[in-house]
Structures are given as structure tokens and as C-alpha cells.
Amino acid sequence: xxxxxxxxxxxxxxxxxxxxxxxxxxxxxxxxxxxxxxxxxxxxxxxxxxxxxxxxxxxxxxxxxxxxxxxxxxxxxxxxxxxxxxxxxxxxxxxxxxxxxxxxxxxxxxxxxxxxxxxxxxxxxxxxxxxxxxxxxxxxxxxxxxxxxxxxxxxxxxxxxxxxxxxxxxxxxxxxxxxxxxxxxxxxxxxxxxxxxxxxxxxxxxxxxxxxxxxxxxxxxxxxxxxxxxxxxxxxxxxxxxxxxxxxxxxxxxxxxxxxxxxxxxxxxxxxxxxxxxxxxxxxxxxxxxxxxxxxxxxxxxxxxxxxxxxxxxxxxxxxxxxxxxxxxxxxxxxxxxxxxxxxxxxxxxxxxxxxx
Numbered sequence: 001x002x003x004x005x006x007x008x009x010x011x012x013x014x015x016x017x018x019x020x021x022x023x024x025x026x027x028x029x030x031x032x033x034x035x036x037x038x039x040x041x042x043x044x045x046x047x048x049x050x051x052x053x054x055x056x057x058x059x060x061x062x063x064x065x066x067x068x069x070x071x072x073x074x075x076x077x078x079x080x081x082x083x084x085x086x087x088x089x090x091x092x093x094x095x096x097x098x099x100x101x102x103x104x105x106x107x108x109x110x111x112x113x114x115x116x117x118x119x120x121x122x123x124x125x126x127x128x129x130x131x132x133x134x135x136x137x138x139x140x141x142x143x144x145x146x147x148x149x150x151x152x153x154x155x156x157x158x159x160x161x162x163x164x165x166x167x168x169x170x171x172x173x174x175x176x177x178x179x180x181x182x183x184x185x186x187x188x189x190x191x192x193x194x195x196x197x198x199x200x201x202x203x204x205x206x207x208x209x210x211x212x213x214x215x216x217x218x219x220x221x222x223x224x225x226x227x228x229x230x231x232x233x234x235x236x237x238x239x240x241x242x243x244x245x246x247x248x249x250x251x252x253x254x255x256x257x258x259x260x261x262x263x264x265x266x267x268x269x270x271x272x273x274x275x276x277x278x279x280x281x282x283x284x285x286x287x288x289x290x291x292x293x294x295x296x297x298x299x300x301x302x303x304x305x306x307x308x309x310x311x312x313x314x315x316x317x318x319x320x321x322x323x324x325x326x327x328x329x330x331x332x333x334x335x336x337x338x339x340x341x342x343x344x345x346x347x348x349x350x351x352x353x354x355x356x357x
Contacts, residue, residue: 073188090134092123
């Protein structure tokens with residue numbers, strides 16, 4: 001394994017010719033510039049890569065990842081998908097985030113060709129080369145459905161945010177094998193995968209070298225000594241099927257206690273996603289009687305919000321009376337992070353302010 005070179009768009013780059021990546025670029029903050037900056041760091045003498053969490057569940061924080069841990073993670077993924085010399089993968093994510101960084105490390109560890117394109121909604125639309133492996137976001141998948149019905153891609157991992165029920169249903173006739181990822185910056189990308197088309201599953205399957213358990217809160221605890229020095233205690237409430245498979249239920253810090261009944265916002269959203277075709281999320285606000293009451297926040301105008309209210313007044317077989325939203329709020333535009341994730345707390349606060357105006 002040669003960790004000092006990478007093949008990008010069929011050209012071999014090493015430390016001495018890395019600058020040629022920027023020959024036609026005027027700035028290092030362009031997407032090729034971000035690739036260049038990461039590879040500069042990778043080929044230096046440091047043992048670590050400094051990256052940051054996305055900030056979607058709290059303040060972004062600096063993470064120092066060992067290069068060896070990143071190689072171990074890359075090797076784990078390459079082995080699962082059979083990636084090595086002679087294969088071709090696609091980088092269509094910014095190299096400023098862990099998902100983009102890890103695509104580069106996988107190419108280094110696997111010695112395969114990495115096609116690099118500008119990150120955009122549909123990164124497949126101008127491709128002419130068969131792709132063995134790609135990593136994309138749910139947003140990109142949603143905008144690439146038509147292309148992926150005919151363009152040859154073998155395996156695609158989808159991460160950054162959960163794959164919702166409506167998007168999963170839309171992928172039923174996609175030929176590529178689609179996998180939802182579970183992981184975080186601290187684990188140098190994913191530690192588990194869930195296939196959500198073809199022979200799909202509700203459960204995430206942990207990769208080789210990873211073991212899992214639950215703590216007293218029923219939250220997932222990850223033991224992956226090749227990736228992290230210590231056990232990683234998460235805030236994700238899970239249902240463990242066996243030592244290799246678990247189902248994600250939601251985050252412990254988002255569970256709603258309404259009249260003594262626990263409501264998982266993420267699970268309720270999944271039930272509603274086949275009924276509501278505009279962006280929305282479930283949250284809660286304080287209530288004198290219930291303690292917390294379930295609320296729905298939608299990215300829409302007042303007329304569209306009223307349609308949702310009327311829809312949810314009808315009996316729904318898969319939704320209990322405790323889960324039915326007790327209040328509805330809207331914003332014309334949600335508050336998003338720099339990585340295009342909805343900032344729920346900030347969005348709810350803005351929606352509540354808008355209702356008081």
C-alpha cells in the first residue's frame with residue numbers, strides 16, 4: 001500500500017507535483033483547492049488531520065484524527081465494497097468535510113482512480129465513465145434520481161443526514177446498490193451501513209472490527225479500537241437486533257415527553273414523510289399540561305401549512321394520538337448549516353418569532 005500517492009482523473013499525484021492540481025485555479029478555496037489543501041496536509045510529516053464536526057447537533061468542534069485511523073476506516077470500506085486497483089470512484093463532496101476527505105483517503109489506500117467533479121445537486125449528469133463507488137448526500141440523491149436510473153454506478157453510500165421514507169421509496173428502481181451510512185467525524189466516517197433498495201433492511205450492519213452495545217439510556221456505544229482509542233458513547237437511541245445489527249430510533253436529546261409518553265421525532269417524521277411532500281420536521285415546545293407538546297415545523301407558506309393541518313386531522317392508522325402534532329408552525333426558508341443541514345432549534349425559534357409578529 002503506497003500512502004504517498006493518489007490517482008485523480010487518471011493522473012498520479014504525489015507531494016512533488018501536487019501543485020499542478022491548481023494550475024487553472026485562481027483560488028485555494030475552490031473545490032479543487034480544498035482537495036489540494038487536504039492532500040498537502042496528508043503528504044506532510046504530521047500524524048493527524050484536523051477536521052471539524054458539522055455543527056448540526058451542537059457547536060462545531062475541532063477533531064484531531066490520526067492518519068492511521070483514517071487509513072483503517074478506508075481499508076474497512078474498500079474491503080466491504082471490493083475497491084482496489086482498476087476500480088473507479090467518484091468524489092463529488094467538498095474536501096472540507098470528513099465525507100470528502102475520506103473519499104480521498106480511500107483512493108490513496110485502495111490505489112484506484114478517483115474522478116473528481118464539482119460538488120453539485122446532480123454530480124452524475126455530465127459523467128461518461130462507469131463508476132464503481134460514490135458517496136453522496138440525500139440532497140444529491142434526490143436530485144440525481146433520473147440520472148441514476150440509467151447511468152452505470154455499482155455502489156453508492158448516502159450520508160450526512162438520514163434517508164427519509166419518501167426518498168427511499170423513490171429509489172426502488174435505481175440499479176445501483178444504495179446504502180445509508182451511520183457514523184460521525186470521530187469515527188472517521190461510517191462504522192455501519194443499511195441497504196435501502198433491492199434487498200433492503202431496517203437495520204444498520206456494523207463493519208468488520210466494530211462492536212456495539214447499549215448504555216443505561218439505550219444509547220449506542222461503539223467500540224472500534226482501530227478507529228478510536230476509547231469507546232464512543234453516542235446520544236443515539238437504538239434497538240439492537242444482535243451483535244452486528246441495530247436500528248436507529250432517534251437522538252436522546254430530541255425525545256419528546258408528552259404527558260408521560262415518549263415520542264421519537266425522527267420516527268414520527270418517517271411515518272409522515274410519505275404523506276407530506278415539503279420539507280418539515282417534528283419538534284416540541286413547553287406545555288403546562290403535557291410538559292411538552294409535539295409540534296410540526298414546515299418550510300412553506302401559510303396556505304401550504306393549512307393543508308398539512310387538515311391532512312393530519314384525519315385518522316391515520318400508523319400514528320398514535322400521542323404523536324399527532326398539537327401545533328403547526330412554518331417558515332418560508334429553514335435555517336441551514338454550512339453543510340446544508342437543517343438547524344432545528346434555530347429554525348423553531350425563528351418560526352415561533354414569526355408567529356408573534
